[in-house]
Amino acid sequence: DTGVSQNPRHKITKRGQNVTFRCDPISEHNRLYWYRQTLGQGPEFLTYFQNEAQLEKSRLLSDRFSAERPKGSFSTLEIQRTEQGDSAMYLCASSLMGGETQYFGPGTRLLVL
Amino acid sequence: DQQVKQNSPSLSVQEGRISILNCDYTNSMFDYFLWYKKYPAEGPTFLISISSIKDKNEDGRFTVFLNKSAKHLSLHIVPSQPGDSAVYFCAASAGFYGNKLVFGAGTILRVKS
Numbered sequence: 001d002t003g004v005s006q007n008p009r010h011k012i013t014k015r016g017q018n019v020t021f022r023c024d025p026i027s028e029h030n031r032l033y034w035y036r037q038t039l040g041q042g043p044e045f046l047t048y049f050q051n052e053a054q055l056e057k058s059r060l061l062s063d064r065f066s067a068e069r070p071k072g073s074f075s076t077l078e079i080q081r082t083e084q085g086d087s088a089m090y091l092c093a094s095s096l097m098g099g100e101t102q103y104f105g106p107g108t109r110l111l112v113l
Numbered sequence: 114d115q116q117v118k119q120n121s122p123s124l125s126v127q128e129g130r131i132s133i134l135n136c137d138y139t140n141s142m143f144d145y146f147l148w149y150k151k152y153p154a155e156g157p158t159f160l161i162s163i164s165s166i167k168d169k170n171e172d173g174r175f176t177v178f179l180n181k182s183a184k185h186l187s188l189h190i191v192p193s194q195p196g197d198s199a200v201y202f203c204a205a206s207a208g209f210y211g212n213k214l215v216f217g218a219g220t221i222l223r224v225k226s
Contacts (some may be wrong), residue, residue, distance in 0.1 A: 004156075033213060042117075042202050042216030043157065056211055091156055093214075100145040100164075100212055104156035 002026060004105035006092050012111045013082055020078045021108045025094030032075050034067055035091040035101060036060065043091055048098060049075060082112045117138045117205050119217035125151040128226045134216055136203030139184060143205040144185070147214070148177060148188045151200045160201075193224045 005024045013019050025032050030051050035043035046065070047057045053073040061067075064082075069075040079086055089109050093102035114123055118137045121179050126132045132150075149157035155174040163170040163186070170177050176189045196197045204214040 031212070035214070040218065042204070042218050043153075043214070044213070046170060049213060050211075052147045056213065093156075095212065098208075100208075101147065101159055101162055101207055102214060103159060104149070106156045107154075109154070110218075 001037050004092055004094055004103055006090075006105040006108050009106060010109050010111075012113065014113050015082060015084060017082055018078065018080045019082060019110065020076055021092075021106060021110075022074060023092030024074045025092070026103060027073075028096070029032060029094035029103075030097045031095045031099075031102075032069055033093045033095075034075070035075055035093065036109075037089040037091060038087075039066055069107075069109050071095065079110075082110075087109060087112045115217075116143075117167075117203055117215050117217040118219050119203055121220050122215045122218075123221040123223070126193045128176060128195055128224055129192045132188075132193045132197065132222055132224065134190075134201050134203075134220050134222065135185060136188075137188050138186075138205050140205070140207070140215075141184070142207045142209055144208060145206045146177070146179060146186050146214070147204045147206070148175075148203045149204060150197075151202060157202060174194070190222075193222075195224050195226045198222055198224050200215075206216040 033048040034046040037043040049069040091103045148160040148164040203217040
């Protein structure tokens with residue numbers, strides 16, 4: 001399977017704990033995007049990378065959120081000191097630079113108790 | 114502010130008939146539009162797209178129409194099948210904004226057999 005993969009698929013954590021999610025994009029794609037989706041809403045943009053450079057961060061991304069793509073391949077999204085409001089589906093997508101179509105992974109569903 | 118709006122939360126259609134899903138946008142910088150299909154607990158699956166230089170794009174049973182003057186696009190599914198039942202998201206992007214996607218809230222399509 002050469003699509004976008006995300007791990008873990010589900011994560012339950014207690015408030016105040018740190019969590020980290022991983023995204024592996026389609027291998028030749030140099031752009032990688034993170035989105036967050038809550039119930040009844042469409043996905044909302046969080047941040048994106050072109051190769052290893054993080055080019056934009058949404059205002060939605062508080063200081064507790066950090067994302068990396070150290071070698072321009074996989075990416076990690078870390079949430080520190082989780083809050084109940086962080087409960088959501090976290091989606092990763094990738095595309096070719098200059099390509100407009102993004103392909104999504106299956107998502108990581110986070111539940112903060 | 115909601116730059117992409119899907120005003121119909123749900124749509125019910127009989128198998129074999131046409132399904133029409135609508136989407137409106139406000140930002141004239143958007144130059145690429147996409148439709149994604151989403152099943153529960155899965156990531157969005159790319160369906161069809163259209164560039165702002167076109168007014169129609171067709172792929173099998175799916176056709177997307179773009180009316181730039183009205184800032185409106187629609188997705189036609191003909192004939193509708195029970196397997197088409199899912200949530201459909203309209204999304205827009207602009208190269209100027211790094212092609213990050215702005216999504217509508219989605220329309221739940223139910224195709225009755």
